[in-house]
Amino acid sequence: MRLVFSNYDSPGNPYYGGGGAAAIHEVARRLAAHHQVEVVVGRYAADQPTARDGVTYTPIGPVAGPKLGQLFFLLGLPLRVRRGGFDLWCESLTPPFSTLGLPRFTARPVVALTQILSGTAMRRKYGLPFDRIERRGLRAYRHAIATSVYLRGRLLVANPDLNVSVIPNGVPGELIRMEPARAERHVLYLGRLDVEQKGLDLLAAALEPVAAQLPWPVVVAGAGTPRDEVRLRRLLVAHGLSERVRLAGRVSGEHRHQLLCEAALLVLPSRFEASPLVLLEAFCYRLPVVLFAIPELAEVPETCGV
Template sequence: MRTHEINRRLAVRGFHVTVLTTRYPGWKERCEDGVHYVPIGIGTGGNRLTRLVAYVARLPFEVRKRRSAARLVVEDFFAPFSTMGAPLWTGRPTIGVVQWLHAKDKARQYKLPLDWIERWGVRHHRRLIAVSEGIGDRLTKINPDLHVDVIGNGVDPRAWNAEPKLGKDVLFLGRLEYVAKGLDLLLRAWAQACSRVEGDLLIVGTGPDEERARAAIQELGISGRVKLLGWASGDRKLQAISEARLLVMPSRHETFGLVALEALAAGTPVIAFDIPCVREIVPEGAGWLVAPFDVEALGQEIVRRYQQADLEQVAARGQAFARAYNWDALADMQADAYTAAVTKLEGRAAMRHEAGRALK
């Protein structure tokens, strides 16, 4: 979503943008909103693993084939190892966009040194765009010589069209995953809190731990107070957010926390753990931060804020804060970062060329 929302605005500003993507079932090369999309790989892209492997194998070749027409290559970091060290093989000025930096977690999951690849790749970049200050700090710890521009994600403009309602239910929205999204922590906190609040816990999303979550709900004895509603997007997702009394985001780690920002934009107060990246987008007075991973504190906060008398004022402050995250302003910032990257990186390349000539 971020890639398309930024790039379609850059196209309006006169940028010519080609996006190389993985293949997917029914894939086709297309131009959408002025952005040229080219799925690369082998076959139909029906298998997730072969889709990734084929993309990684063909990407350097496909970039080299097009580099004569490109002034800048943008490497958008992706799972499971974040970066392929693109500056080493593009042959053009290259900048990275970091929306994803979780290779350490994937390394634990798959028992592979994916985090080594991530660190190696980051150390070969000179300029990166991070979606949050927290990610920017992590990147500069890996590579102190980096120049990092922080440019956040934007909110779906339709979020402001939703009419905030002081609903009854508490909402979790996201991938059903225990480790990253902290769903296990939320269920335990809800088991402590639900007898003291009127509404139910609505869980919107799908993911690898759905059956595990269902089992935990039964084990905790809260099946009558939890509703799993499946995946939602677009207007249905925004309706669920705007009709909730509170949104709880119990993530153990995030690179940005778009769900929290969307909730603020729609006028729904947010409760989250006080972790890097998230604390940037849950400001005081528009939401509440809880000591990281403290289940008892999370349950108490849900009860306290559910009963708070001035939630309408809290919602209004959240909406005012979220208005800074609009795609037009963010696209302007990204355009400036790209222009600066071309100027600096082309200048550095010219200096190296002149130094080589002098040595000859």
Template sequence: MSTPPSPADLDRATAGAAPQEGPLRVLHLGFEDPLMPGAGGGSVRTHQINRRLAAAGLQVTVLTTTYPGAQERLQDGVHYVPIGFGQGRNRLTRLLGYIARLPLETRRRRHGADLVVEDFFAPFSTMAAPRWTGRPTIGVVQWLHARDKARQYRLPLHWLERFGVRSHSRLIAVSQGTADKLVSLNPAATVEVVGNGIDREALDGDLTLGRDVLFVGRLELHLKGLDVLLAAWATAAPQLGAKLVIAGTGPDQERVERLIDSLGVSDSVELVGWVSGQAKLDLMRSARLVVVPSRHETFGLVAVEALASGTPVVIFDIPSLREVVPEGCGWKVAPFDAEALAAELVQRYPAEPDLLAAGLQGRSFARRFDWDTQADRQAAIYRSALSVHAGQ
């Protein structure tokens, strides 16, 4: 039996090679590694799409930030390469190392790539990759919230976002709401929508009514709306006799813990840390309601995963979440209104027939979010972009 090539062998084989006939070679600037503890939904999407592209014969290399324990590897046919300085022990060093190394690492590998794909990432969305990759480049937009970060850090990050978006001529948005925002920033760009998907096993199992109210996501107090959720919970909890389970890690964990203490809800809130895979699915299935109180979302993967598990969802009525929680699958609340959110939780929590009906309808709706279909659509966009480039 022959020994499969190592990641280093793959790099040496493609370094300096001219574009050639054969499998489409994709260099994906993916930012976050799906194996990194606390990794967000963007890295899940990147891997789920790329593993299917690799199975279809494409050659995919993903450059990510480094972190303690990160290793270059082949995973499900996808070549992962962590880049940065040192071990990337915290969020800032990971970000700065990635930004500093990415152009150099991309140029080193571009002769072994037919197409470059840039994932947008916090805090300024895009590094304007088409200006320096030397290859046809597509932006995949799973994050577009630089204005919010600009307010948080008091830096003009939204100007960098605007400049970067205008550097792209072709973009893939994960929702129509995100696509509309991209068009407003760059009317000349071709913007296509390819949503996220779910694991098919999430649709299995009986529908049950759990006891807890659940939040799953990165612990970012303002962006994810945890400040509003906890304020609402302080009002609702005495009437529900239930627990709010918060699953996730993130930069604001200490602030979240302090807010829980200051609101006097420590006895009814449980922080369970980062969850993924089967543990995440089990947690959603055992919940009574999942709350997605985000101020901004580009898609709302947690909401779709909850619907697939048969658990109804309560959201703020914002564009991208509105797309993935239609009527009958959950309930919408006036954006960022803690009193309205508390009232909705109190009203819906005891209504068992409504919860079961919403769970059944939500699972039916979630069936349309299929990773195989989304990967096929994304591959078609890649090939179309290369055809247009070749004809110029």
């Protein structure tokens, strides 16, 4: 069977490289053992990788930064899907308006993979009707996958006839079985540096009155767009946190493992979320998590988050 996933983000994307891309890759590489699997992604560089773990990665659109890149990617998907060459297409919905309704451009089956619905938040941010485009696009689908019960409910509001299966994100079994060597040396934020969505401005404001009393420094690990990284540094200066917060940059492998082992707790100050893999990782490392009571994270057990 010829399977295609589409997602703007990809594991090597310098602007994102987030959990959604990692989750799609883990599924794709397992399916590649028995099927022909392609992942259609946004083009962030002229020489970006086109193969990984037996999975073909096909970038579309011109080389562009993260914001324009997402728009070029969404506008290019209908042309790519009309070319055919697949038996099943799984479209991971992408900001700012999630989808143009790919099933309208092909007679072959297209499933919506919903890790996040961003139309409403993008409307608030930019003042443009991204939520209306999102709702119109969702009405084109017959089948969808949601990573949470909350997202399933939102999909059904947009399209009551949609057949939605809830399949949460997961982590490798060896991570669940691991016995981490715990040490409490810092408070950890681990994720994309997106000030608006990830609530990093809220984190800075919350830290300002208490940072001097905390027994640990704060480590912010992750990367984002140049604009968001500059904005975060300015926020830390404005809130007097330059000496208490360390920016670790993008981390992976042993460095990521060490940061999680040495964390006293994880902070997740997001305004809205998908199904964050870092939350599952934190539980595997036996970490308490401090987060906002947003609907997307309502399924987190009360014993795991505060």
